[in-house]
Amino acid sequence: MQALLDALAPDHPDLALAREIDPDRIPRHVAIIMDGNGRWAAQRNLPRVAGHKAGVPSVRTAVETCARLGVEALTLYAFSVENWKRPRPEVDMLWRLLRAYLRLEIGTLMRNNVQFGAIGRLDALPSAVQEALDSAIRRCAPNTGLKLNIAINYGGRAEIVDAVKAMVEKSCIAPLEITEETVSAHLYTAGQPDPDLLIRTSGEMRVSNFLLWQIAYAELYVTDTLWPDFSQRELLKAVLDYQKRDRRFGGLGSREAVNAAHS
Numbered sequence: 001m002q003a004l005l006d007a008l009a010p011d012h013p014d015l016a017l018a019r020e021i022d023p024d025r026i027p028r029h030v031a032i033i034m035d036g037n038g039r040w041a042a043q044r045n046l047p048r049v050a051g052h053k054a055g056v057p058s059v060r061t062a063v064e065t066c067a068r069l070g071v072e073a074l075t076l077y078a079f080s081v082e083n084w085k086r087p088r089p090e091v092d093m094l095w096r097l098l099r100a101y102l103r104l105e106i107g108t109l110m111r112n113n114v115q116f117g118a119i120g121r122l123d124a125l126p127s128a129v130q131e132a133l134d135s136a137i138r139r140c141a142p143n144t145g146l147k148l149n150i151a152i153n154y155g156g157r158a159e160i161v162d163a164v165k166a167m168v169e170k171s172c173i174a175p176l177e178i179t180e181e182t183v184s185a186h187l188y189t190a191g192q193p194d195p196d197l198l199i200r201t202s203g204e205m206r207v208s209n210f211l212l213w214q215i216a217y218a219e220l221y222v223t224d225t226l227w228p229d230f231s232q233r234e235l236l237k238a239v240l241d242y243q244k245r246d247r248r249f250g251g252l253g254s255r256e257a258v259n260a261a262h263s
């Protein structure tokens with residue numbers, strides 16, 4: 001958190017907002033459905049791919065801001081298992097953008113001590129994309145800060161199927177040993193906390209097959225802002241909104257718990 005305050009100049013317009021954030025209630029894991037690139041482009045009479053290109057700086061901002069806030073994990077939904085249905089030139093452009101991002105942003109990832117990872121059915125990606133991912137993962141392996149997961153060829157149901165397959169393959173797991181903990185330990189995000197905050201841009205009220213298991217108790221934040229316009233300020237607003245929530249996890253909220261204790 002202090003890293004964010006230190007990074008903002010005294011006259012930065014986001015400083016007052018950043019100072020409102022409670023450093024003791026930073027979400028451990030933030031997940032983002034980056035939506036609205038196509039609409040951003042359509043509003044400007046540009047091809048859809050121009051919207052994806054314009055979304056790359058928002059990726060950089062989200063990564064840097066989460067790293068400075070002290071968020072432990074950030075998962076970005078870049079390409080779903082369903083996205084192969086998009087026109088071939090658009091899909092090819094997304095692969096080019098991802099490779100360019102990894103090439104150009106490796107310095108930002110290293111400066112911010114980011115541990116880079118990718119989740120999804122990565123074997124099905126073009127080999128050049130797999131190589132670029134592997135190289136970024138290797139370069140960032142010594143880092144100890146924010147865990148950045150880029151979800152690519154990702155589906156929440158596919159992830160659960162893959163976890164079940166992995167458990168069955170380990171025939172040593174007896175039915176009684178199949179618990180919520182063992183399932184979690186076989187997901188792509190094994191070892192990471194579940195998302196506390198799920199952000200979706202561009203106003204759609206859907207979870208779109210994203211981290212279905214892990215978002216069981218996530219707080220949802222939907223903004224009408226389109227992904228290319230999603231700024232540091234927008235992210236800070238989402239975190240502040242999250243900090244106002246009374247998380248119940250199926251039990252009593254903190255106010256009700258106090259009242260129940262006194263009754």
Ligand code: FPP
Nearest residue numbers: 034035036037038039052055078097098101
């Ligand atoms: C959804 O917008 C966005 C995507 C499917 C791709 C997201 C990709 C990027 C932000 C750029 C590259 C990513 C990285 C990680 C460097 P949409 O096309 O569905 O928008 P629409 O709903 O307005 O049509």
